[in-house]
Amino acid sequence: MPLMTGRQYLESIPKMHTRVYIRGELVPNLVEHPELRPTFNAIALSYDLAHEPENESTYTCRSHFDGQKINMFTNIHTEPDDLVRRVQQLKNLTPRHGGCVGARCVGSDAINAIYATTYDMDMKNGTTYHQRVQKWLKEVQEKDLAVSGMVTDAKGDRRLGPSKQPDPDVYLHVVRETPEGIIVKGAKAHQSGALHAHENLILPTEAMTPDDKAYALAFAIPADAAGITHIFESPACTLRRSLENSDIDVGNYKYGVHGASLVVFDNVFVPWDRVFMYGETEFAGPLVGLFANYHRLAFCGCKSGHCDLILGALQVSVEYAGLAKTEHVKEKMTDIMFNSELSYGCAIGAARFGSRTPAGVFQPETSLVNAAKLQGGKAVCIAAQQAYDIAGGLLCTMPSEKDLKSPVIGAYVNKYFAGVEGVKTENRIRITRLIEYLSGQSSVIPAESVLGGGAPETQRVMIRAMFRRKSKQLMARAKELAGINE
Numbered sequence: 001m002p003l004m005t006g007r008q009y010l011e012s013i014p015k016m017h018t019r020v021y022i023r024g025e026l027v028p029n030l031v032e033h034p035e036l037r038p039t040f041n042a043i044a045l046s047y048d049l050a051h052e053p054e055n056e057s058t059y060t061c062r063s064h065f066d067g068q069k070i071n072m073f074t075n076i077h078t079e080p081d082d083l084v085r086r087v088q089q090l091k092n093l094t095p096r097h098g099g100c101v102g103a104r105c106v107g108s109d110a111i112n113a114i115y116a117t118t119y120d121m122d123m124k125n126g127t128t129y130h131q132r133v134q135k136w137l138k139e140v141q142e143k144d145l146a147v148s149g150m151v152t153d154a155k156g157d158r159r160l161g162p163s164k165q166p167d168p169d170v171y172l173h174v175v176r177e178t179p180e181g182i183i184v185k186g187a188k189a190h191q192s193g194a195l196h197a198h199e200n201l202i203l204p205t206e207a208m209t210p211d212d213k214a215y216a217l218a219f220a221i222p223a224d225a226a227g228i229t230h231i232f233e234s235p236a237c238t239l240r241r242s243l244e245n246s247d248i249d250v251g252n253y254k255y256g257v258h259g260a261s262l263v264v265f266d267n268v269f270v271p272w273d274r275v276f277m278y279g280e281t282e283f284a285g286p287l288v289g290l291f292a293n294y295h296r297l298a299f300c301g302c303k304s305g306h307c308d309l310i311l312g313a314l315q316v317s318v319e320y321a322g323l324a325k326t327e328h329v330k331e332k333m334t335d336i337m338f339n340s341e342l343s344y345g346c347a348i349g350a351a352r353f354g355s356r357t358p359a360g361v362f363q364p365e366t367s368l369v370n371a372a373k374l375q376g377g378k379a380v381c382i383a384a385q386q387a388y389d390i391a392g393g394l395l396c397t398m399p400s401e402k403d404l405k406s407p408v409i410g411a412y413v414n415k416y417f418a419g420v421e422g423v424k425t426e427n428r429i430r431i432t433r434l435i436e437y438l439s440g441q442s443s444v445i446p447a448e449s450v451l452g453g454g455a456p457e458t459q460r461v462m463i464r465a466m467f468r469r470k471s472k473q474l475m476a477r478a479k480e481l482a483g484i485n486e
Contacts, residue, residue: 003060003071004144005051006044012198013040018224020195020261022232030195034241035232038252039196039259042097043146046073046104049093058089063141065134070141073104077112077362083351087301091344094305095312098438099255102192103146105302109294110149110201111137112361114218114276117287119359121280129276130359136220136274140199148197148223150188150263151291153205162208162215172202172265173214174278181271182278184217188263195230195261197223204277207285216284218277219270227268230261237437248401248430251437290363292458296373297364300347303376307340307383310438313431314390320419320428321392332386339379346372367466370459377456384439391435398429398436 004012013031020027020036027033031040050059050071063070064078077083090105115137118129140147153162156170165171172186194200203218221228238257240250247253277283311333318324350368357363388395394417404413404426414425479486 003050003069004047006046006048009044009047009146010040013196016198016222016224018195018230019228020230020232023234027232035238035257036195036259038099038241038255038257039101039103039193042099042101042255042259043103043193043196045097045255046093046101047071047144049096055092058085058092061085065138065141068141071104071144073108074111074137074141074144074147075108076115076137078356078360079362080352080354083297083354083362083364084348086298087344087347087351090298090301091305091308094302095309097255098252098306098309098434100192100258102194102259103148103196104193105298106149106192106295107147107197107199107201108149109291109298110151110203111140111147112294112363113287113291114201114203116290116357116359116361116363117283118276119357120286121277121283123358125280127280132273133276143198145198146193146196147199147201147220148191148194149291149295150191150194150200150202151205151288152188152190154187154189154262155205161212163211171205171215172217174217175214175267178269181269182219182275184219184265184268184270186265188265190260191230191263192258192260194263195223195232196259199223200228200263203291204284204288206288208281210281212281212284213279216277216279216281218275218287220274220276221268221270225268227266229264229266231264233258233260246401248404248426248433251433251435256437289462290357292462293364293366293369296369296459297347297350300343300369300372300376303380304340304344304347306438307336307379310383310387310435311336313434313438314387316431317391317428317435320423320431322420323390329390332390336379336383336386339375339382343372343376343379346375367463370462370466374456374459374463387435387439391432391439394428394432395436395439398432404429 010031014029018030020030022033022035027036030036046059049055059072060069061072061075062068064076072085072089075082077086093101115133118133121127122130153172154170156165156167162171162173169186172184172188174182175185176183188202199220200223201220204216208216240246243249250256277287314333318329323329346368350364350372353365353368354363355365399413404410417428418425419428
């Protein structure tokens, strides 16, 4: 089957029956809702770019199953170049939409993690999970489906593990087995792109003990399966889209919504051929750890692309204001690029110096990819802080689009917020609204950049673990050079 186009993707969503609530109301038409359409547009863009000849090598590849052309988001990474292209793809894609493509991005990382881990499980336990994953993934590739990766549980009392919670449903778990499959109950929280996907790929959220067998769970399920309810995010910035005549005010009108939801599973049936882990608690930690490394790698390309976009917006802004040659402005913009490229380069290094799993899947190097992710989140926050300084007071005090277009007071707005001669005040306000969005004053970007792929402490934990592995060798070298004999 040929690769799907953006239009075909948008047309496929109404054919599903995905159950989504926004502010307490069931949404009848997902792709037409003003708070949902932007993320659908961003995902559609990822489909369309795969059809452009100049982007073919970035957005498409050949399936390792049969050599057929597939979208890069459904690829199994078997070589270092695959991981490098993964980072480059998102650095290229993010400045084109400035939003989120979680229904493709996170799914790609989950696909590679489950593909590698099921092979390891089968080799040890004689199970057939890997065959099930292969069958499912072939269908995903052939139909060019959008897949979201779902990892984070609600977690309840963080002091307690899954099986020790007063409410068992705060971690997704199996409540019953049948001859045909399993019944699951619980929720996955903060799920980027889950309601925008055709398929949801569910993984465990953390390492587990033998008591947690009902929670050591991985499976694939259609986003509109019976019993699944998506409750859409409602940050303050998204509510602005519900106002009339506010295209300018939202900053990134076409694409700019994160698009996450709380996904509730109320006794959802999963057939056995779509179950990829059930009860193998010793593999839950390695699976989520591998997913985290893949997602942190992708994150760095995405956030470096975001910094590229904010640099472009700031350059437009300072030219409109007559500040393009101001030295401290140039220094601040250099600082943004410097911190962004640190993360991007470290991610490329993690891709190049990774290793191959027994399943033949190439994985990034752990210490480098965690360092890259830490730096990527820091780079976005630095970019936001510098943007406040560069964009100035207009960033915080802009009148609304209605004020700008008012027959009574519009002339005042045009007159007193004008910049250099020949630049429309409307354009100056438009670019400042985009900066407002990119810097987090009207979006969740900085918070998501810090927390996406795991809170910073999770990367620090991995870096400390890698140091412990290397410490004896490093200590021995230091002692040798110091002339210490013990």
